[in-house]
């Protein structure tokens with residue numbers, strides 16, 4: 130009982146196959162099994178085509194596995210309908226994407242308020258909460274800007290504020306520095322580290338780069354849909 134409570138993610142023999150155009154199917158994930166505990170900072174790393182995004186879509190309740198069992202915060206989410214999945218996502222997960230996925234015609238404040246729309250909060254509380262989050266990412270003076278007026282690093286900080294606004298159990302980040310230069314990328318990764326250490330927010334970050342994975346405390350390495358390493362960050366990428 131205790132065990133499932135402190136696990137945010139519990140993946141048990143997850144397999145995923147996609148139908149192939151000419152018939153039959155292609156298996157992309159094979160018996161993926163791992164747990165992530167509350168407060169961990171985990172990198173999921175692997176070369177292009179290894180199954181990272183497929184894995185992230187399952188973790189993020191954007192897709193369901195072909196077989197196996199997936200529990201998110203102790204709740205079995207293996208076979209939910211798409212409406213039920215949407216509810217789970219909104220309640221538990223804050224997403225951060227490579228391309229930021231901000232609404233370009235809406236202000237920074239509106240963007241951060243977005244996940245609060247379905248929370249039954251009155252407008253005043255939504256605004257207060259969004260401002261708190263912008264303050265936390267160092268953007269309190271930018272609430273009325275449009276995303277297009279900001280640098281890439283700032284846009285990603287807006288996306289992080291938005292991800293945090295709903296009070297998620299888990300931040301799920303897919304190549305969060307992929308569209309940033311290395312200076313801004315380092316800033317974002319340092320910020321993730323701080324969120325994890327100071328606020329105890331659980332972070333799962335997908336990346337194909339070892340130098341980015343190193344910011345995490347644990348590395349899960351996937352190759353051809355199999356986990357071939359799960360443990361501390363190794364000293365050298367060649368050990369993977």
Ligand SMILES: Nc1ncnc2c1ncn2[C@@H]1O[C@H](COP(=O)(O)OP(=O)(O)O)[C@@H](O)[C@H]1O
Nearest residue numbers: 147148157175176177178179180181182183184
């Ligand atoms: N929706 C889909 N339909 C069919 N094949 C897919 C789909 N999504 C991913 N794949 C296949 O699964 C494999 C792994 O893809 P992906 O999970 O995107 O890898 P990564 O994110 O590590 O680059 C690839 O061969 C890809 O073509």
Ligand SMILES: [Mg+2]
Nearest residue numbers: 178181182183
């Ligand atoms: Mg991918």
